[in-house]
Amino acid sequence: MPLQLGSRTAVLEGTVTVEEAEPLAAWLRQTAGPRVNLRDCSHLHTAALQALLAARVKVSVLPADAFLRAWVAPLLERFAATPDQKPLANSSKEAS
């Protein structure tokens, strides 16, 4: 099961598919200050990603996957840092 929904932290593992976006979003709606552990997540469906972004979720453990670590995790962090206003458009970053 790619989703393990705890009381405050969701653990995402493997490939999170579009089907998992719904339970994830439901969990995000009822969880205050949600956190997400992406360590073993290899891919995140766009629907799940935008749910995480909308919930301004905090990343508790960075993903091991190179693509997610390079591009998705910073994005989530940027959103989490700007809770109720629009996120900065151009906090640009260089490729490593």
Add this chain to the structure above:
Amino acid sequence: MTNPLLAQFVAEAADLLAEVDEGLLRLERDPADVDLVNAVFRAAHTFKGSSGLFDLPELTRLTHAAEDLLDAVRSGALPLDAEMVDGLLAAFDAVRAWIPVIEATGSAPASAAATGEAIARRLRTALGDDAGGSSPVTVTVAATPVAPTVLAPWVLDLGEETLRGLLPWLEATGASIRALDYRPDDGCFFRGEDPLHLVRQVPALEVLEVRAPDDLPAVTEFDEYESVLRFTALTRAAMQEVQYVFRYVPNQVEVVEVTAAALARLLDGGDEAEAPTEAEAPEEHRVLVGLLAAQRRVLAAGVPTPASVTAAVRVALRAASALGLSVTSPAEGAGPEAVLAWVDALVAAAGSPVVPAQRTAPVDEQDAGAERSADGPVGEPATEDATAGSRILKIEQSKVDRLLDLVGELVVAKNSLPFVAAAAEEEGHRVLARRIKDEYAVVSRVSEELQQAVMDVRMLPVSTAFARAPRLVRDLSRKLGKRVRLVQEGEETAADKDVIEMLAEPLVHLVRNSLDHGIEPPEERVAAGKPEEATLLLRAVPDGDAVLVEVADDGRGIDVERVRRKAYERGIVEESALESMSDAQIAELIFAPGFSTADQVSDVSGRGVGMDAVRSAIERLGGTVTTDSRPGQGLTIRLRLPLTMAVSRVLLITAGGQRFGVPIDDVVETVRTPWSSVTRVAGREVLVLRDEIVPLAPLAGLLDLPAADRGDEVSVLVVRTATGPLGVVVDRFHQNTDVILKPLDGLLAGTPGYCGTALLGDGLVLLVLDVKELNNRAAAAR
């Protein structure tokens, strides 16, 4: 290799490459065959498609170039010529060379980019030169309507800071980078699309910016199934690669080339005002396009001198790079026509508002380009092939081998039943003994069928071993300037995988040899009254337990006199011996180690290892090699190979109180004769058998075993050896039996004198003798 997909790709690559190779060779002969062109194109396309699943841009780029060329051939725009086939073969050879590295490391070798680029350019040259009569110019025509000179404002979304950081690099290298803007529509999730997954597949991603709308609602009133994100990215991957990734959503994505000039303009312009749109192209742009058009007029008017051509090219190049087009200069020493076409293409690419291109060439090229990008990257329905192939199971060889081992053990266990029956009978249980024997017959039949079934799984057609020949013949005949037609017969004849695999290498030697030494140059053939085109025949026919493979040419045959002289010069045979040798025996000398008739070592053959290597390889397989030379008419080399190596029939013998096995293939006959008929010649015991002298050697002596007492009769096992028959004196003969021969391993590995061990039904481990080694020992004892 951890990625199972990649493992599968590597496994399939070999098949696809073989398919492409074979198709190309057939195509060269019959360029009009539409089905063939389609088949090759499909294989190349599948290859490119699969390579796109992995981060192997070099591979994708090269196969893409090959695919484009094939596509032009398919559409009839280009006639296929030998040069193009050379280029295509080179491309797939390069790919073949990369595959092992990819298999080991997951990425292409470091040199791949350079090699691939060179070959791809070669392919593109062929494409450009002939397609529309245009010159080798690589003007990137973006599929999107955005002119490369004026970048769309969304490029700025990538972050001005990032772009500014990129600018010096672009300026320094003169390279360009691709920017893409991907706006998935609201309902894309419902069509099974995953935008993030697509973006992930973009090779060589430099920067990725994911943007959510400013009014991204809080999670409570958020619809997770309405796609709201937008992706902007920079990548070093080629335009086609990027377009390939987004081939299913072309209308949601926009890709542009970003060059230093255009980027600088965007950044500077962006500071002051909105980026200019295409409609109001800056004055500078118009001037530059005008400049290009002027060069065109210079070239088109009258007869240009070389100097004026060079000058025009220089000006055009500068103008084009200022326009932000990525340009390669035309080939050195290209004629005015080619240069004119090149400038035309530039003018067309610049989107000249001043002088419409009058020649049809650039229009054609653009059309071709559009067509290519339209149907090239779109996935062919490869699914058909996939379903057709699903009836075939690909199994690791080790699994089949394990099955074979188990069958072998079953056979051994089964063979113990007669012993049990005998024991039962001895103890007076006759009925029981009978029943055991009946059961034995049943088990025996089933296990034999089982064994046959497993052996069938391991059977491969000889065509697998022949597969390399067409390419070899083509390359060599071109290199040697000979004309050779290759004919294959009986390719469907099957033999064990091990045999087929070990046959491939000797066949290559034989084909090389035939082309190099056997087949004469065309003039010589015509002079000899033969057709100019030589015929090389590869034929396989089943022959009982064996397969006969023939390599026959209609060349000059073995030049006995020359072989005689060379054999003497190389000190292979002494002069006195040569005198007494028959022509057939002399011809056999081509298999002697170190023999070569070539005066010079060419890269084709003549190193004097070929034929020797052929014979030892075939003998290692348990086969034989014979020649049939018809001087002036041709040479046939016949290989006789066992169908399988796994099960061998051996004759059981006893010597020095121990049982041994001798491969039945080596046995000529068994003789029991009184000692009185053994005579002595030169102090050696010999037996005269049907007017032939057979030297005798006691097996016990050869193996350092205690000799048994001599009875009245002597049992002689006559075996076939390279130096004629040898009579091996043994104590007694037993029956012959099928065994699964296992090579000696562990501490015993490499022990000379034995070719392996086998387990007998009564549990005895049988040592199977190596007749060749026995003969060596007998010769040494003389």
